Amino acid sequence: MKRIEGKRRIRVGIIGGSRDGWASASHVPALASLPGFELTAVSTTNEESARRAAEAFGAKEWYGDAESLVSSDMVDLVVVAVRTPFHRDSVLKAVAAGKAVYCEWPLGLDLAEAEELADAARSAGVHTAIGLQGRSAPAVQYLRDLIADGYVGEVLSSTIVGSGVQWGDVTLARNAYGLDHKTGTNMVTIPFAHALDAVTHVLGEFTELSATTAIRIPQVRASDDDQTYEKTTPDQLLVAGTLESGAMLSAHYRGGLSRGTIFSWEINGTEGDLRLMGDHQLQVSNLRLFGARGEDKELAELEVPSRYQQADTSLPTRAANVAEAYLRVEADLRSGSRTAPSFDDAVIRHRMLDAVFVAAESGQKQALTQERLESLV
Numbered sequence: 001m002k003r004i005e006g007k008r009r010i011r012v013g014i015i016g017g018s019r020d021g022w023a024s025a026s027h028v029p030a031l032a033s034l035p036g037f038e039l040t041a042v043s044t045t046n047e048e049s050a051r052r053a054a055e056a057f058g059a060k061e062w063y064g065d066a067e068s069l070v071s072s073d074m075v076d077l078v079v080v081a082v083r084t085p086f087h088r089d090s091v092l093k094a095v096a097a098g099k100a101v102y103c104e105w106p107l108g109l110d111l112a113e114a115e116e117l118a119d120a121a122r123s124a125g126v127h128t129a130i131g132l133q134g135r136s137a138p139a140v141q142y143l144r145d146l147i148a149d150g151y152v153g154e155v156l157s158s159t160i161v162g163s164g165v166q167w168g169d170v171t172l173a174r175n176a177y178g179l180d181h182k183t184g185t186n187m188v189t190i191p192f193a194h195a196l197d198a199v200t201h202v203l204g205e206f207t208e209l210s211a212t213t214a215i216r217i218p219q220v221r222a223s224d225d226d227q228t229y230e231k232t233t234p235d236q237l238l239v240a241g242t243l244e245s246g247a248m249l250s251a252h253y254r255g256g257l258s259r260g261t262i263f264s265w266e267i268n269g270t271e272g273d274l275r276l277m278g279d280h281q282l283q284v285s286n287l288r289l290f291g292a293r294g295e296d297k298e299l300a301e302l303e304v305p306s307r308y309q310q311a312d313t314s315l316p317t318r319a320a321n322v323a324e325a326y327l328r329v330e331a332d333l334r335s336g337s338r339t340a341p342s343f344d345d346a347v348i349r350h351r352m353l354d355a356v357f358v359a360a361e362s363g364q365k366q367a368l369t370q371e372r373l374e375s376l377v
Contacts, residue, residue, distance in 0.1 A: 168256020
């Protein structure tokens with residue numbers, strides 16, 4: 001892996017750096033808040049829109065194609081922030097150019113594509129990071145340490161209830177592509193996968209799981225153009241399984257926005273209980289942590305110590321967690337460490353999702369052995 005020598009700023013180029021996309025709301029403000037980075041280039045599919053984005057973001061270069069961006073001497077780290085079906089092409093271009101790559105999650109359209117991209121990056125010897133920023137959230141990091149330090153004793157079980165926010169009965173026209181299962185951007189691969197990545201980061205991987213899915217609302221109206229779109233991807237998901245520790249875990253995700261629980265993750269142990277609550281999907285949520293142990297009768301809110309919050313606390317949450325992830329990427333690029341989740345971690349998460357889909361389609365419990373999860377690492 002090529003390291004960034006000295007203290008010079010890490011120069012970033014964003015593929016998919018439009019002014020109104022995910023990158024503009026998350027990556028751009030995150031990078032602007034971090035002294036170790038500089039946004040130097042953006043590309044879109046149109047040079048004029050790329051120019052306008054570069055001017056808005058303060059980037060020095062703009063391109064109407066990804067090839068030119070990854071070839072630029074002004075880019076050390078390529079960020080792939082296009083839609084999932086276009087990840088493969090962009091990542092392969094960056095890898096071929098020998099550049100470090102930060103790719104938005106999911107890494108690929110499916111497990112096979114994710115494995116291909118991880119293999120290509122490993123063969124090229126480039127540093128990789130995957131946009132599973134939920135595990136970098138300060139509350140999740142604190143929760144992980146509380147579990148490791150024995151706050152709840154032995155973990156017995158864990159329960160997650162989440163709302164997809166999208167994938168209900170109403171959407172926006174620009175988000176309607178996510179209703180098509182073939183795009184790889186759905187309730188299972190986005191909110192569920194982001195949450196379960198944080199869960200397994202804290203509690204360990206599944207050893208086996210069962211799953212059930214359903215499409216309860218097959219027709220969805222777009223509120224801005226009043227068009228009706230067909231939904232071919234699940235809007236209900238139930239997963240139950242056993243973790244490496246022997247703890248039982250259940251998760252229920254529902255499409256749309258519940259009037260009750262938006263996100264709740266409870267951990268029950270022999271000596272205490274913890275609960276993480278959110279107002280959106282975990283990775284973009286304002287998270288609150290509650291705990292009780294010993295003689296405590298009720299859960300009380302636990303303040304996350306300031307040492308867990310390295311990024312600018314004034315950033316909106318969707319940018320703050322990305323900034324926390326970038327700080328880990330920076331440490332890795334400068335020292336050669338591996339603190340940010342990589343493409344290999346992405347493949348492990350894709351293999352878990354593959355097991356979920358196979359379990360739901362077959363009705364059969366799926367084993368997730370270490371060999372199945374980590375055979376390429």
